[in-house]
């Protein structure tokens with residue numbers, strides 16, 4: 001499968017170029033950056049510290065879709081929405097890792113997924129996908145006596161909060177309790193908050209240094225506490241998962257799929 005990478009010069013973009021080059025069944029179709037990017041014209045091999053590939057960072061994303069069977073996009077919400085429309089137009093698989101999408105952005109992805117295959121996940125690691133499934137089950141089993149708090153820490157460059165993964169874990173916990181997350185969430189606390197309302201799902205966000213991505217789901221009751229934790233120490237786990245999702249997507253019916261679909265969880 002020929003795979004193109006949008007945002008190929010970014011932290012994840014470079015990991016994705018490596019994962020495609022090293023992935024069985026995958027070959028690199030090319031990589032794009034925004035039209036004004038200083039990375040345009042750079043060799044994709046040199047970009048990741050390997051031998052030259054004779055393939056260069058392009059600003060023509062439509063051309064990238066032309067030469068790809070699947071495109072992987074870890075960029076920004078605005079870019080992802082534009083790429084979803086292009087994927088639908090070209091009938092190509094799109095794998096989206098971008099987080100911080102607004103409800104309108106999510107709706108745009110869902111609309112594009114009526115015409116093509118889109119796999120969208122806030123976290124493509126196998127470990128977090130399992131953690132998400134476990135969180136849903138734990139929330140259902142433990143019930144309302146256990147207060148749910150989700151704690152995440154990421155590197156100082158991260159621009160969205162809470163992380164997409166934290167929100168995904170919150171959604172899973174809410175599903176386990178058969179409630180809608182946006183009816184019960186508390187995304188941050190400050191000042192005289194009063195006691196914790198029953199049924200709330202709380203979030204705490206830490207930022208600093210080079211932390212790749214830590215997530216914990218805490219179930220706290222009177223007399224005991226259960227904590228489920230995942231720590232990523234390399235972005236390679238996200239990149240390998242995204243390539244796995246692209247290969248899985250080949251030949252599927254149009255629709256919006258998740259990493260849980262890819263892993264059958």
Ligand SMILES: NC(=O)C1=CN([C@@H]2O[C@H](COP(=O)(O)OP(=O)(O)OC[C@H]3O[C@@H](n4cnc5c(N)ncnc54)[C@H](OP(=O)(O)O)[C@@H]3O)[C@@H](O)[C@H]2O)C=CC1
Pocket residue numbers: 006007008009010011012013032033034035037038061074075076079096097098099100121122123124125164238
């Ligand atoms: N789902 C998952 O498993 C994971 C998701 N993420 C998410 O992926 C996203 C990217 O993260 P990260 O790599 O750290 O961020 P970076 O800022 O390092 O990379 C984003 C890249 O996208 C580029 N870009 C912006 N607009 C466009 C465009 N229109 N076309 C092509 N490229 C564009 C940026 O260029 P420029 O800097 O010039 O604007 C940059 O090179 C974030 O939303 C993050 O939360 C991260 C890790 C795992």
Ligand SMILES: O=C(O)C1=N[C@H](C(=O)O)C[C@H](O)C1
Pocket residue numbers: 099122123154158159162163164165166212213214
């Ligand atoms: O921005 C990041 O780096 C990450 N973002 C994703 C998120 O928002 O959950 C996934 C991962 O934890 C790294």
